Amino acid sequence: MTSVMSLPEQRAFAEEPFEPRRFLVYTERHLDKIAPLKKLTPQQRFEMRVVASVLPFRVNQYVIDELIDWNNIPADPVFQLTFPQRGMLAETDFARMVEALRGGDRAGIQAVARAIRAGLNPHPAGQQLLNVPQLDEQTLDGIQHKYRETILFFPSQGQVCHSYCSFCFRWAQFIGDKELRFSAKEADQLHAYLEQHKNISDLLVTGGDPMVMKTQHLVNYLEPLTQPQFDHIQTIRIGTKSLTFWPQRYVTDEDADELLDLLSRLVRAGKHVALMAHFNHWREMDTDIAREAIRRVRETGAVIRTQAPLLRHINDDPQIWADMWREQVRLGLVPYYMFVERDTGAKQYFEVPLARAWEIYREAMQQISGLGRTARGPSMSAGPGKVEIQGVSEINGEKVFVLRFIQARNPDWVQRPFFAQYDENATWLDQLKPAFGEEKFFFEDEYQAMLAGEINPRVV
Ligand SMILES: *Cc1c(COP(=O)(O)O)cnc(C)c1O
Numbered sequence: 001m002t003s004v005m006s007l008p009e010q011r012a013f014a015e016e017p018f019e020p021r022r023f024l025v026y027t028e029r030h031l032d033k034i035a036p037l038k039k040l041t042p043q044q045r046f047e048m049r050v051v052a053s054v055l056p057f058r059v060n061q062y063v064i065d066e067l068i069d070w071n072n073i074p075a076d077p078v079f080q081l082t083f084p085q086r087g088m089l090a091e092t093d094f095a096r097m098v099e100a101l102r103g104g105d106r107a108g109i110q111a112v113a114r115a116i117r118a119g120l121n122p123h124p125a126g127q128q129l130l131n132v133p134q135l136d137e138q139t140l141d142g143i144q145h146k147y148r149e150t151i152l153f154f155p156s157q158g159q160v161c162h163s164y165c166s167f168c169f170r171w172a173q174f175i176g177d178k179e180l181r182f183s184a185k186e187a188d189q190l191h192a193y194l195e196q197h198k199n200i201s202d203l204l205v206t207g208g209d210p211m212v213m214k215t216q217h218l219v220n221y222l223e224p225l226t227q228p229q230f231d232h233i234q235t236i237r238i239g240t241k242s243l244t245f246w247p248q249r250y251v252t253d254e255d256a257d258e259l260l261d262l263l264s265r266l267v268r269a270g271k272h273v274a275l276m277a278h279f280n281h282w283r284e285m286d287t288d289i290a291r292e293a294i295r296r297v298r299e300t301g302a303v304i305r306t307q308a309p310l311l312r313h314i315n316d317d318p319q320i321w322a323d324m325w326r327e328q329v330r331l332g333l334v335p336y337y338m339f340v341e342r343d344t345g346a347k348q349y350f351e352v353p354l355a356r357a358w359e360i361y362r363e364a365m366q367q368i369s370g371l372g373r374t375a376r377g378p379s380m381s382a383g384p385g386k387v388e389i390q391g392v393s394e395i396n397g398e399k400v401f402v403l404r405f406i407q408a409r410n411p412d413w414v415q416r417p418f419f420a421q422y423d424e425n426a427t428w429l430d431q432l433k434p435a436f437g438e439e440k441f442f443f444e445d446e447y448q449a450m451l452a453g454e455i456n457p458r459v460v
Pocket of ligand 1: 407
């Protein structure tokens with residue numbers, strides 16, 4: 001699909017100093033200001049506006065200048081990754097928004113946008129229902145606690161990204177306004193919750209993108225974790241797409257050195273610090289500044305692990321994954337997860353059948369060295385846990401998917417193989433049926449009890 005693209009080349013890290021670059025960002029209101037879009041027809045630009053009136057859109061100048069090959073649009077993978085495409089909305093939703101935009105009434109447009117969004121499963125996998133923890137009988141909005149040993153923390157200053165991914169499963173949180181006021185209280189709540197839960201070993205700071213925050217905010221959240229009452233917090237992970245969308249964060253931004261210094265101090269204090277870097281395509285790592293950013297982060301002693309969903313139009317080709325994982329290993333990164341695109345937002349545009357996803361994973365794995373085979377997947381982050389497609393097999397004459405939990409609401413479910421009827425079109429766990437004529441998957445009764453509030457998922 002990605003026609004004229006060269007492979008990542010082996011080259012030395014650039015030695016010239018990098019010029020600071022001003023962060024310049026475009027949203028749906030500025031589509032007309034993006035110079036290379038002038039190449040498109042007015043009809044194509046209007047279609048983008050229609051889609052961007054429903055799904056979040058944000059792209060910055062570095063992505064436009066350095067990552068997109070404008071001679072290869074619309075097929076270019078980073079163009080697909082960031083720019084709205086007509087097929088991202090169902091025909092009927094698309095038509096409704098066209099009509100609303102023609103009407104020109106702001107309130108009407110907003111109402112149609114809200115109605116369409118509500119039909120796109122904005123909060124998948126029971127996040128709002130089951131994962132919100134309590135502290136002194138108050139719910140903590142900025143924290144999700146799904147798996148015993150790991151909490152997700154969403155600092156309020158980190159709830160945007162340097163650009164938005166068109167397939168993002170957290171898209172719904174970019175629709176509202178960002179709230180900047182509660183930071184001090186939030187840090188206190190995070191620390192209090194961590195102090196009270198000694199079985200938590202991993203903190204995963206996520207967003208949005210925490211790396212949009214000024215370093216000082218990260219210092220406030222993370223530096224206190226070096227005190228003895230947080231010795232149980234062994235790993236600090238930061239989920240980010242900044243190495244793709246704004247590598248300047250680690251190289252030329254005003255507080256870049258301070259940020260690297262913070263990472264070094266956390267490492268020196270004995271923490272495992274990991275950047276969970278989101279890369280969908282090796283092209284994203286193929287600029288001098290991205291490589292310099294990677295080099296500088298690694299110099300702090302932090303590890304960079306990589307993860308990404310498998311997406312039609314962007315990376316549904318084993319060659320792309322093999323080249324990407326190989327390149328990551330060469331740059332010293334550790335491949336971690338291949339995800340299945342979640343059942344939300346523009347899913348129908350990006351989804352790949354589970355059977356095909358497994359083939360792509362397998363064909364990519366076969367091409368790379370053992371050091372790249374640390375990537376697990378394809379994995380579905382579903383309500384009960386992360387379910388990996390281990391393969392397709394035939395057992396007693398029945399064609400089946402072999403599945404396992406790599407992470408689960410009950411740790412006892414982890415690593416037990418289980419089986420579903422093979423279905424060449426299924427794209428998500430809820431479309432799979434148990435194999436061998438069984439009525440339910442082994443975890444279903446217990447999961448239903450968790451949903452009904454009869455079992456506290458984190459105390460089993
Ligand atoms: C993926 C995920 C984690 C981390 O799981 P690991 O398998 O340790 O990477 C934690 N919380 C949630 C909600 C997740 O989806």
